[in-house]
Amino acid sequence: MAAYAALASLVQTTVNRNHSKSHFSTYAKEKIGSIHEYAVFLLTFLEYYPERASRWEGKLRDLAHEAEDIIEEFTWRLSFYGRVKISSFKFEEELRNVTEKFGLIAGDVMDERPAYSSLSLSSSSSSSSASSRVAVTGNGVAIGLKEDVMAIKDRLCGLSSKLEVVPIVGMGGIGKTTLARTVYDDSVIMYRFDIRVWLTISQDYSEQKVLLGLVDSMKLIGEHVSTIEMNDISTLKEKVYKNLKGRRYLAVMDDVWSTKVWDDVRIVFPDDGNGSRIMLTTRVADLAVYPDSSSASHEMRFMNDSQSWDLLKGKVFEDRNCPPELEDVGKRIARSCGGLPLAVVLVAGFLSGVDKIPSSWEEISKNVNPIVGPELEGILSLSYTYLSHHLRPCFLFMAMFLEDENISASKLIRLWLASGFLKHQNGCSKSLEEEAEEYLEDLVKRNLVIVTSRKSDGKIKCCSLHDMVRDLCIKKAHDERFLCVLSDSVVRQDVTNERHISFINEQHFTFGQSHMNNIWAPTIRTILYLNLLNFPYAPSFLRCYKLLRIFEAMSENSISIPSEVFELFHLRYLALTCSFIPSAICNLMNLQTLTILPTSLIAPTFYSWKRYWLSDCDPSSHLSLPLEIWRMPQLRHILLCQPYTLPHPPNDSNPPLENLHTLSYIKNLVWNENILKMIPNVKRLGLVYMTSTESHLNLLKHLDQLEKLKVHGYRGFSWQRQNPNFPSTLKKLTLVGGKLPWEDITRIIGSLPNLQMLKLRGHACWGETWETVDGGFPNLEYLLIEIFKLQHWITERSHLPRLKCLVLHSCPMLREIPEGIGQISTLELIEVDHHNISLVESAKQIKEDQESYGNYGLHVCVTHSHEIRRNSLHTSRKRARPSQYDAGSVEER
Template identity: 25%
Template sequence: MVDAIVSFVIERLGDFLINEAKFLYGVKGQVENAKIKLQCMRAFLKDADAQIRENGDERVCLLVVQIRENSYALEDVIETYVFRVASNNESVGATRRVLKCSARIIDVYKVGSKIKEISSNIDTWTSELEKYGVQRSMEKAAETSSSYVQERRQLRQAYSYVEDNHVVGFDKDIEELVALLTEQKNPHKPYKVISVYGMGGLGKTTLARKVYQHPQVRTHFDCYAWASISQQCNTREVLEGILFAFTSTNKERREEIRTTSDVELAKQLHDFQKQKKCLVLLDDIWTTKTWDLLKHAFPQGDTDSKILLTTRNKDVALHVDQGGFIHEPHFLSDKESWELFQKKYSCAGMDPSNLDSDDNERKKELAVEMLKKCAGLPLAIIVLAGLLSKKHTIYEWEQMKRNIVRCIGQGEQHDDSKYRSVWGVLGLSYIELPCHLKPCFLYLSRYPEDAVIRVKTSCLVLIAEGFISLRGSCMETMEDEAYDCLSELVERSMIQVKEMSSTGKIKSFCIHDLMRDLCVSKARDENFLHFIDLRNKVEEPIESVSTVPITNVRRVAIYCGPESTDNDIESADNDDESADNDIESADNDFVNMVRNIDGSLRYLSVNKGRIAFEEGVFRHVCNRFLMLRVLIIIDIPDSVCTTLPKEIGNLIHLRLFSMPYSLIKMIPSYFGNWRCLQTLRVCTVFDIIPNSMCKLEQLRHLYFYNRFSGVGVGEFLRSTKSRNLLQTLVGIHSKHLVLSDLLQLKNLKKLAIVVDGNFDSFLHNPQTLTFTRLLSLRLRGTALGNDFKIDIVPLILSCPQIYKLTLKSPIVRLPQVNQFSPNLIKLTLSSLRLEDDPMPTLEKLPKLRVLVIGWYSFMGDEMVCSRGGFNRLESLELIGLLGLKEWKVEESALSRLGYLHIEKCRGLRRVPDGLKNILTLNHMVIEYMPDKFKERMEEGGEDFYKVNHVTSRVFIECNEDYAYDCS
């Protein structure tokens, strides 16, 4: 990881030299020299890391820590100097210029001396590393590093002949893969390459072995070969091994093959697979480069031979064969997890019948609780069974449960078979990450376990910290690059997708508990980020955070309470006295914690539940942590307005400030001091953007959350220096605003605007110009009463590219089909108060996949989905249509619908008869509907035949309170 940090600092120094050269007066030479020395130092670091892992050399470890901390210090010194000079240049006045010039001379001397000192240290460390045997050669570093990884892999080497009779949950997977290999499935489109891809420990090799050994596969192919691939793939050995397996050669033939040239060997193997029907299993391929070294030995054209491969990286599978079949094994269910645990526990020689019945019952309860932490990962379950088989008392099981994730992760520490450590297996994925992805992964340690992580938020934080740089096309944005980094973590099976957006992009993801624990451990070891959970400080102590200062820490995430959701707010009112005491204790620890953190902090995230910044803690943050780039404060919403201290203007390095739930009384003018601010997310009431924010040059995303109305923009849009950078503008009010102001924002992608009776003036003298890059539009009206209606057609016509549209206001008329954007994918409607059925128009939108028709959008009593309509729609929600009595779905309408949600449409008598023809429908939610409506769809009900093919039917709060006349 240190090489990643040094690489990052080198890149930052390069940015300073290119973009901020005019502010490096007097120290530019020293900066260039320091950059060159760091580049030389970087050549040692991979070998140093490898020696630490392999030999645990404490001397090398201490040097690496010094390199890391001084690299950070170098960045801090230069960045502080640049911003001080830039701030001085903005001042005016002859006397002040003279004084500041004198001060700058002193600064130049001090800064230059500090840079020289760090550069001198780099020379010293270089000599020390060489003295301890660390090699400069990148080839040597790669060789040493790979030897450690190779050893880890050899310990878990898989062999084709090993039998595993305790396989659980793979029956359907085996059946599907066997059918594909033997061409019983898709015989007209046979797959040449079948890939098993997924997270470490998921059972890919076990599954592949079962398929490889399956009788149908054995009779289908003429020849078979199993090759376990190493990190530094020895192409010659792999190809020789495959040819040996195919030909069952004698000693003389083996010697002949060994003396054959590499080209001839590849040709022989290639030709053999063309002549015979062969199956090759390539187990554990990590990189596309490995396949490029092997591919010449495998026929690419028409052949009956096939390849079965396992990998953690989806890109590898796609690289081998873009048209191949990719299979991802599932995590085990609770039932399957328990079955596997029982088999492995018994396999370890434990006989539950010898235990006292009471002990047995309690152990079962504990085992079930601990299995939840395995989250269906087969390797974790196997390790857990092995550990518990050596613990015989209830007390030992209770002790293990208290720190279950760490126990499973580390496995049996004193066992020679280190492959039993789950961290040993998962850690290989971390070691294999390229430098630019390691910080992205370690950042995930800021989230508590089981958190659902939003991609958009993570991208903004990574950009704010400076860990994202444009590596691809010049047409890409930093946000695109950050998304690609997180996507690559998904492809590498480090994180799992939780939810996809309507456009097919990743919306949110999660991280397996064991992978997260590895992440937290690595982040702490590297002094990258400290996650501190004050809730668990007694049960699972991490460190004595309330008494011991954390020195030289760059990033801290403090978790004191539940995530801020509506459910959490509701439950918070019912906390008992003991919970209040816990919160008070957490308050004290939190205050002590913040006051003990070192001043070099760059990132502070606080999820504090009820904890308020009392006793001047917020002021302390603003006075102490002057290098902060990211400040995130998550609190449960309440009605109390917060006044931010004026000291907040001290945080001149801030790139991202997020305080989305606590009401801020006003947007202070001090925000204008944040010269580097990129993202602002605040909740405020009745305010206007201060003029001081116009001078901010790097603003990209503005989110204003307001419960009553939007935030007035004042002169901001006409005067802002960020006009060409702004991509997001959420929560602004249309008052004193005209459409032409918004059209000046050439890169605007997301717009959410609040309008009232002034909407006509907002559209006054509409321009012929259009939003060229706007992708998402949200329009909300604040005026009440049926008399208030707006004509949205001119605004819709100015947004020809949008794919997401939300309308929440009475409208004069629904736009015609050709007036909507042809790219529209998601449409959310609420409070439109339409008298005419909107379906005849909406069903013709060519790309619409998600449709929500919400409260008071349609005031009529009948809706009809016509024949062939909505041919791309996948999700439909009907909510709060109180007057709707009849909904008809004609033949071939909604042909791709997969999800249907009906809520509080209390007059609706029955579901349409046409639902029985929608075979793609697999999930249906009926919420707050009359009990009789529900009964009609249950087994034996009048409408059961319409929905009996739907896999998942969920009924929520359906009772007689919502009764209607069913006649």
């Protein structure tokens, strides 16, 4: 029988694909797995009912041949051309088509067969192909997942009797399905639950398909569910519910993309108080908590270098023993995979097919991304495909930045705004910046963007893209002609009609006019020069880009802003290095963001302005903003990384700068009603004082939109002469210098109702003793003290009721931390520097005391650096899941 032979051969082909499985994308592997199950089902049908199969003979034969031809031809092309030169798009399309044909013919065959339950398509077994996306060693133990497996098992076997949802979240290829499958197949779990069902939801979702999968996996097709009932959704739901009722079950919903899935199937899962569980895997954080907001998501972490190397060895060498001469290059290759398990598996498959000699591996080490990129693209592209339209340009714009760059969230948001990606909704009370923050959080929740650090209030401070997500981002951006990233020193010839251009280089480079000679793009809206060492004094090419909105070119040799810049009327974002801002700046009437760096900060550490200490600036310098700055109504952010004086506004009837949200750093500003009137909506303010003159800082209380204030006082500046008064809206306050008495800290600052973060540095405070009182600092969460002369601190837990993080640096005379600090129920972290042994011991004692009361949530960190880690509570390192505080140890840094 030709059909039988063809199907038998196809079953073997789809099973024996394992020798080259690493060359297939997850999508292809899933489709091949489906074909395998269809072939097994149809082969069984032929075996049991040959008399009924005659009408299917030709179709089954031809279809089996077609499927086998597709798989084997692609495998041949892989071996002949190599993975780097072959696109898998056509292959995946052909697999999709043939799988659909198998589905149709299998449906027809099921209509022909007698009613029985032993012959059915098993969604549980077929879904196992999806688990091939994870890396598993020869003995079946998933590398790097031991802690994750234990955590999920603990939740599945927990004491709670109510039905619980256990969500697993992470980016594509990080091992969500492997973790779920490993737990699902665990002997303890198998023994624990009366019934287990596995559903691969995927992006091609339909309610009937999911319900049929549940029915099928519970072996209800046949005697219990007729063909007519299979088309009735209400009947299917009733059948599933009744079959689960009264039984302790584990249901796995793998690869969920929409909340509609849960809305459709929630009703079929009874809660009988018997400890049943639903395990859900998804790439979308919001979706993970949709079934139950109180159920914490299990976030998948990237593998570390050691785990990546162990996985690579396990896949390439059967005995896991790597020859010594290959170990160094092998570790480099593993590290290049960025901690993504699927990438390691893919490159391991490639290594398995080459000579195990250093020269061959060295060549691969230089081409990891080209090898694994095409396979990963199909997987990661789904995350992009399911992005809302309004998020896509925001994501693609991130391709503009350097590889591994720690991208400032505030800078990114300002660029989004300048690009016009955000449209303010009518009636919305949020600012554009607040809406953009939500956009960025959405990208993080979809596991496309990695948070590398957070601010003390939990908002994103810096972010980055995984190397392979960045590759996808660049490709999508190029494919959609959204932007052009030029990483070489010579511009290629085909740069035409681009909208956004970024010049990037891992090394500093010198810009020349020739860089723009090959570009014909009068439609350019964005030009970013990153890692630029020198920029031409007179960039005449700018005259060609009259529609430019964004221009950034930080370089060491710039002294003034080129006059050509002032011809760019549509410019919204300008970031340059200079020491003089001319009055012509007012020509830029649409300018929203003005960022000026002093040239001294560019070399040798590029973009190191955040390390710039204002106390080192020259007090005799006379840097000043021009008077015309008051005639630029669109300004939202003025970021001056060296103190400039701000001229008093003219007496004419200039309208206020109502859009101005950020003004930093301004030197020796004497406040009056006219200035307050001109910046009524300022939210972030940075002030520097190098004089003892009265500056009327008591007027700050009238800035009723101010949320963040930094005041640096040097050279005679004294708070006692200023009679300070701060607005009640203030959330973050940093004081450096000025010697404000401790009693005023308690009286003035302690009474601020919305203050969440307080940083006291240098000589910000005066006196040896600080005593707090009840009712003070009602919402303070972060407290940093760097006060040399502080000796005694008297406080109770009720004085700082919501404190989460306490940082004590450069306090050599403070011998102990008040005992009441440890009793604050919200406290999560105490950080002290290692120089003060007494404080270290005091912090450790507080931790031990709290643990004796059963409180294991307090973490103590001892830092070996004077640098303040401003994000102690919320730091999440690149390629690592945000670490949880280890209650059993004291962290040394």
